[in-house]
Amino acid sequence: MFQTPILTRNRVRLAYAVAITADALQFLLLPLSWAFVEQAIDVMAMVLAWRLLGFHPLLLPTFALEFLPVVDMLPTWTACVALVVSFRRKQQADQSPPREGPVIDV
Numbered sequence: 001m002f003q004t005p006i007l008t009r010n011r012v013r014l015a016y017a018v019a020i021t022a023d024a025l026q027f028l029l030l031p032l033s034w035a036f037v038e039q040a041i042d043v044m045a046m047v048l049a050w051r052l053l054g055f056h057p058l059l060l061p062t063f064a065l066e067f068l069p070v071v072d073m074l075p076t077w078t079a080c081v082a083l084v085v086s087f088r089r090k091q092q093a094d095q096s097p098p099r100e101g102p103v104i105d106v
């Protein structure tokens with residue numbers, strides 16, 4: 001459940017699609033201000049991002065920020081996904097074994 005999945009191109013695209021859709025829906029529903037609908041969107045965005053990218057501590061403050069009245073208009077899910085993807089890519093690059101090839105000694 002807390003294992004970090006390997007980032008693939010499809011996982012990253014889906015995570016960005018979920019984040020952008022959640023932010024766009026919340027922005028479009030702002031004039032209607034349906035309280036429970038916006039929170040349901042936040043819960044779904046967090047669960048889907050968690051399943052696609054794996055758990056990351058940045059998901060929790062983003063989820064909490066969405067309950068603040070003015071901050072929920074900002075694209076917080078998109079920014080969170082961008083940060084998590086960049087951290088995961090750096091983490092995977094550090095953990096990958098070195099490339100095999102000829103060794104050049106000088």
